Amino acid sequence: MSISIDxxxxxxxxxxxxxxxxxxxxxxxxxxxxxxxxxSASPAKCDDEEFEAAVAVEGVPGxxxxxxxxxxxxxxxxxxxxxxxxxxxDEQEQQLxxxxxAWLKAECEKLLRAPKEGAAAGFARMFGxxxxxxxxxxxxxxxxxxxxSQEIDKRIKSCLNIDQASAFNDELDARLKFRRxxxxxxxxxxxxxxxFLTDDQRIELKAAISGSLNKDVAWSIxxxxxxxxxxxxxxxxxxxxxxxxxAALSQWRNADFESFQFExxxxxxxxxxxxxx
Amino acid sequence: MKxxxxxxxxxxxxxxxxxxxxxxxxCTISAARQSAAQVQARAANVRQDVLAMWVFNxxxxxxxxxxxxxxxxxxxxxxVKITGIEExxxxxxxxxxxxxxxxxxxxxxxxxxxxxxxxxxxxxxxQKAWQIVSPVQQRVSQGILNETSLFEKLLEAVLTVxxxxxxxxxxxxxxxxxxxxxxxxxxxxxxxxxxLTVEQRTKLLALLEANPFPKxxxxxxxxxxGWLLLARLDDAEVAKILDAQQQKAFKQLTKxxxxxxxxxxx
Numbered sequence: 420m421s422i423s424i425d426x427x428x429x430x431x432x433x434x435x436x437x438x439x440x441x442x443x444x445x446x447x448x449x450x451x452x453x454x455x456x457x458x459s460a461s462p463a464k465c466d467d468e469e470f471e472a473a474v475a476v477e478g479v480p481g482x483x484x485x486x487x488x489x490x491x492x493x494x495x496x497x498x499x500x501x502x503x504x505x506x507x508x509d510e511q512e513q514q515l516x517x518x519x520x521a522w523l524k525a526e527c528e529k530l531l532r533a534p535k536e537g538a539a540a541g542f543a544r545m546f547g548x549x550x551x552x553x554x555x556x557x558x559x560x561x562x563x564x565x566x567x568s569q570e571i572d573k574r575i576k577s578c579l580n581i582d583q584a585s586a587f588n589d590e591l592d593a594r595l596k597f598r599r600x601x602x603x604x605x606x607x608x609x610x611x612x613x614x615f616l617t618d619d620q621r622i623e624l625k626a627a628i629s630g631s632l633n634k635d636v637a638w639s640i641x642x643x644x645x646x647x648x649x650x651x652x653x654x655x656x657x658x659x660x661x662x663x664x665x666a667a668l669s670q671w672r673n674a675d676f677e678s679f680q681f682e683x684x685x686x687x688x689x690x691x692x693x694x695x696x
Numbered sequence: 697m698k699x700x701x702x703x704x705x706x707x708x709x710x711x712x713x714x715x716x717x718x719x720x721x722x723c724t725i726s727a728a729r730q731s732a733a734q735v736q737a738r739a740a741n742v743r744q745d746v747l748a749m750w751v752f753n754x755x756x757x758x759x760x761x762x763x764x765x766x767x768x769x770x771x772x773x774x775x776v777k778i779t780g781i782e783e784x785x786x787x788x789x790x791x792x793x794x795x796x797x798x799x800x801x802x803x804x805x806x807x808x809x810x811x812x813x814x815x816x817x818x819x820x821x822x823q824k825a826w827q828i829v830s831p832v833q834q835r836v837s838q839g840i841l842n843e844t845s846l847f848e849k850l851l852e853a854v855l856t857v858x859x860x861x862x863x864x865x866x867x868x869x870x871x872x873x874x875x876x877x878x879x880x881x882x883x884x885x886x887x888x889x890x891x892l893t894v895e896q897r898t899k900l901l902a903l904l905e906a907n908p909f910p911k912x913x914x915x916x917x918x919x920x921x922g923w924l925l926l927a928r929l930d931d932a933e934v935a936k937i938l939d940a941q942q943q944k945a946f947k948q949l950t951k952x953x954x955x956x957x958x959x960x961x962x
Contacts, residue, residue: 492889499941500891593894598884604877611870613767613839615774621873638881639919645837646753663770670763672753678885692948693889696941 485686486560489679490523492693493564494571497591499694501575504590505583514578518571526570527563561679603629605638609645614664627655637676647674746811746825747804751833761801764840768793771841775851778866779859792850793841800832800840807832838915868911875909875921882922890945892938899937903929910960917959924960927953 498515501507507515572591576584603625611621631651641647648671657665752760772789775781781789810828814821841847855863883897892900904925913921927950931943938946 496887496889496891500893503891503893503896503939590893593897594884594887594892597880597897598887601877601880601884604873605881608874608877611874615771615778616870618869638878642878642919645915663766663773667763667767667770669755670753670767691889692945694891694941694945 485683486564487520487523487527488686488691489564489682490527490567490571491520492691493568494518494523495693497571497575499696500590500594501579501583501587502696504586505579507579507583511578515575518574522574523567523571526567530563530566530570560683561677564679598635599629599632600625602632602636602638606632606636606641606649606651609641609648612645613670614660614667616664620659623659624656627659628652630655634675635678637678637681640676640681646670647672647676649673649675745808746814746816746822746829747808747832749816750826750829751804751836753836761797764797764800764836767839768797768841768847775863779855779862781855781859785854788850788854789847792845792847796840796845796847799846800835803832871912872909874918875913875925878918879904879922879925882926886926886946886949889949890942892942896937896942900934903933903937908962910962912961914959920953920956921960923950923953924956926950927956 498518501515576587579587606628607616607621607624610616610624616624628651632649634649636649641649650673653668656668660668748757753763755763769790772786772793775789776786807828811825814825816822835842851863852860880901883892883900886892887897907925907928909925910921917924926946931947934946935943
């Protein structure tokens with residue numbers, strides 16, 4: 420004898436509906452409990468001085484830190500660029516002179532405690548982190564360098580008048596564009612050695628991979644070891660290469676080496692030559 | 697009677713579904729077990745074979761060999777397109793390429809034989825293994841059909857004067873494009889220490905373009921070719937582009953590359 424169940428009847432039965440509602444209520448309660456646990460587990464608000472001090476000591480790079488050296492070099496070079504792009508007054512020169520190691524350190528400290536913006540900040544506030552969530556705990560060194568570098572440029576521009584700031588900005592944009600394009604050219608050159616590109620393919624490939632190379636690529640690493648390539652957009656490349664060339668792409672391993680990693684190691688180990696003024 | 701038949705049919709349907717579900721479940725479990733066993737076996741092979749670890753580029757040996765074979769065919773096909781060689785010439789080149797690959801595969805076997813008893817957990821042994829494996833690893837990295845290969849020698853013999861000229865022209869254009877790319881990337885790196893305005897950069901690039909480029913650059917010095925070209929610039933010419941502070945920084949940055957020409961063919 421077998422036991423059969425009438426599923427249609429069972430689905431409409433008051434007992435089934437009750438159980439469904441019950442499950443729904445249990446799920447809601449579980450979600451609520453989880454949210455409460457998250458709230459209680461989130462760090463205390465940053466008005467706790469000890470917590471803030473600990474974060475500041477841990478996060479801010481010291482003067483001999485490679486990160487600080489990279490930032491100091493960036494500041495000096497960009498001030499020197501501003502001098503060459505604009506004719507600066509004594510007062511403007513004095514303002515630029517204030518952009519020293521102490522300013523950089525203060526800027527790092529400020530950024531490490533800066534409120535997060537956007538949706539993430541909204542969630543952070545909801546879970547008790549407030550508007551004073553420090554960046555450092557989840558920030559990578561290159562992120563900090565990127566943020567402080569932006570502040571350096573802002574500071575330099577604030578010392579300039581509108582026309583000067585615009586000219587300086589154009590120079591920065593052109594420099595970045597040249598840098599990105601040169602990285603694409605190197606990657607195309609590496610591909611070319613094995614794929615035998617045509618003249619047209621070289622040009623088209625450079626444009627195709629420019630969208631994939633948003634980071635500051637450590638191009639020399641790829642030249643030293645030609646088994647590696649940065650991660651590139653395959654659909655973009657597929658439009659340029661033929662079937663055989665595309666198949667040959669599988670010989671390379673993908674690895675994203677950034678110049679920051681390379682520079683951090685070199686800083687402090689090799690003598691660094693930077694323009695004086 | 698009808699009702700009991702309907703009930704009976706329903707029961708049969710349910711039994712069928714249950715049976716199919718059981719079969720699917722059994723197959724899934726068995727497939728999962730099998731694939732887990734395969735993964736373990738593959739992992740064990742990879743652990744034991746240093747060639748798989750350092751040479752095969754994260755693929756199995758047969759895939760690796762197929763990639764090399766396909767690459768060789770592609771090189772021959774590209775040469776056909778560039779030089780317009782005939783089918784008989786093409787066949788000779790393919791034969792030479794196959795010969796080079798066979799020789800390389802025999803080298804792999806020799807390396808495998810030499811390293812088969814090495815323990816991957818033993819650092820000292822792995823260092824010894826690397827010394828044995830690195831030459832073949834470098835050959836893969838630089839291409840099996842390189843200057844010392846039978847393929848290259850045969851290519852010299854097979855191509856007519858015109859075909860050779862067309863091929864040389866292509867290679868030089870490619871070399872020049874790569875050197876230019878490295879030069880641009882080097883200038884971009886230099887600008888992290890020595891700022892240039894757009895105008896200065898344009899003039900510096902024009903000056904470099906006006907100077908000779910090496911015909912051939914060895915792989916080992918390729919990443920330095922930009923600095924080598926910058927270091928060769930005439931001070932007086934540089935002084936026309938850069939101011940005194942910039943010249944000083946330029947001199948400091950390029951000093952170590954002055955009088956270095958190793959690895960470059962002009």
